[in-house]
Ligand SMILES: NC(=O)C1=CN([C@@H]2O[C@H](COP(=O)(O)OP(=O)(O)OC[C@H]3O[C@@H](n4cnc5c(N)ncnc54)[C@H](OP(=O)(O)O)[C@@H]3O)[C@@H](O)[C@H]2O)C=CC1
């Protein structure tokens with residue numbers, strides 16, 4: 001069975017690791033690397049996986065999942081890039097970094113797949129977008145899918161779309177959490193106890209998300225069904241539109257996409 005090493009097991013590395021274990025990937029086929037020994041101890045105790053150094057991971061694993069911050073990828077690749085045999089599969093989880101960044105630091109012919117997942121992987125509800133980079137075949141994409149399918153939904157996209165994907169689904173959970181946080185605060189403004197406001201909004205978010213997924217209806221239809229003539233909802237929507245919520249979202253996601261591009265530009 002494929003041996004996977006997660007290089008740089010921070011938040012995303014840990015959620016990949018824990019997801020693979022939940023999906024039945026044997027701990028004996030998983031390796032992790034960390035920068036700090038204490039972090040390694042934590043992961044070893046929590047998951048029973050082997051914590052090794054980056055060189056040992058390169059030697060032992062078939063798949064190297066790179067989960068360091070984009071800004072740390074250059075240092076990691078300077079350490080191990082040239083030593084990676086070209087039959088290993090590199091899966092980059094790094095926002096912004098194009099696969100060409102890795103290819104330039106790896107032996108010629110090494111396959112690279114770029115993946116953008118998100119934190120709902122922790123509850124097996126991730127959205128993971130997978131792209132073939134240099135030398136990546138259908139088989140390599142299938143390996144990435146095998147790893148990420150148990151963590152939620154997967155989609156294949158051309159790499160040229162990955163910065164936009166990062167802006168939408170990679171960062172997306174943060175926008176929803178911000179919205180929920182603000183709506184709970186609105187409940188406080190309206191005099192509700194925080195716990196009550198929290199319960200109302202979280203369940204409303206879950207119900208709305210399940211309807212979006214399962215009803216097959218366009219979000220406009222679902223919103224119209226809530227919006228009664230001369231009712232409460234349209235009064236709120238007028239305020240949202242007055243405050244430019246739609247334009248703010250367009251600008252915000254464009255800024256996230258631009259930041260991904262900037263990360264790439266700063267890394268070359
Ligand atoms: N957070 C998110 O929601 C998402 C993040 N991503 C991407 O995932 C990647 C990881 O992000 P995230 O998990 O949030 O970041 P974290 O900082 O939590 O994780 C990165 C980990 O890599 C470790 N590390 C750094 N350099 C090395 C090295 N040379 N050898 C071994 N370990 C190393 C860091 O160690 P130390 O603890 O010492 O800093 C840290 O624990 C990023 O590239 C990000 O763009 C993608 C999608 C979503």
Ligand SMILES: O=C(O)[C@@H]1CCC=N1
Nearest residue numbers: 095166169170171172
């Ligand atoms: O904020 C970030 O850069 C990372 C990438 C997508 C989500 N978090």
